[in-house]
Amino acid sequence: MNTEEIAALAVEALEDVKGKDIVNLNTSELTSLFQRLVVATGxxxxxVKALxxxxxxxxxxxxxxxVGTEGEEYGEWVLVDAGDVVVHVMLPAVRDYYDLEALWGGQKPVFHMGGGKPWQAV
Known part of the structure; x- marks a missing residue:
């Protein structure tokens, strides 16, 4: 199974549990550590843990x-490492603060919490 298929499976699994703002980034030109980065919000x-x-x-x-899973204890940011595909599942505030999409060349989602104003980390 190639990395695109593995990432697609991860995205499907995230969609099954109603993950939000799912981003699937090709990082093969940016690093040799992994080929795909999938980011989602719970x-x-x-x-987050269920995702x-x-x-x-x-x-x-x-x-x-x-390879492993990190962060399940608290459920604010859980990383699932499948070798060439790394999946990050985060709470909205954590995702906004760390902004992985900007680090890896993707588009940052805009979070709307309750009153319609965009969410931003302080």
């Missing part, structure tokens, strides 16, 4: 060996 710590578990289960079911 509404709560519980959903990460969904990705783990879908990839393992497809026979993909995972």
């Amino acid at each position: 509404d709560s710590n519980r959903q 990460a578990r969904s990705v783990e289960a879908k990839l393992k079911e497809a026979g993909i060996d995972l």
Whole structure:
């Protein structure tokens, strides 16, 4: 299975658990550490954990060996490392603060929390 197919499986797993603002970036020209970066947002710590578990289960079911998972204890930012594909699932405030899309050449999503004003980290 190639990296695009693995990333597509991860995106599918995120969509299954209603992940938001899913971004699938090709990083092959930027680093040799991994080929694809998938970033998604969950509404709560519980959903962030569920999104990460969904990705783990879908990839393992497809026979993909995972390098590891980090951040499940708190559920603010969970990373699922599948070697050439790395998946980050974050709460909106954490995602806005770290802005991984800007680091890796993607488009930053705009978060709207409640009153319609865009969310920004202080």
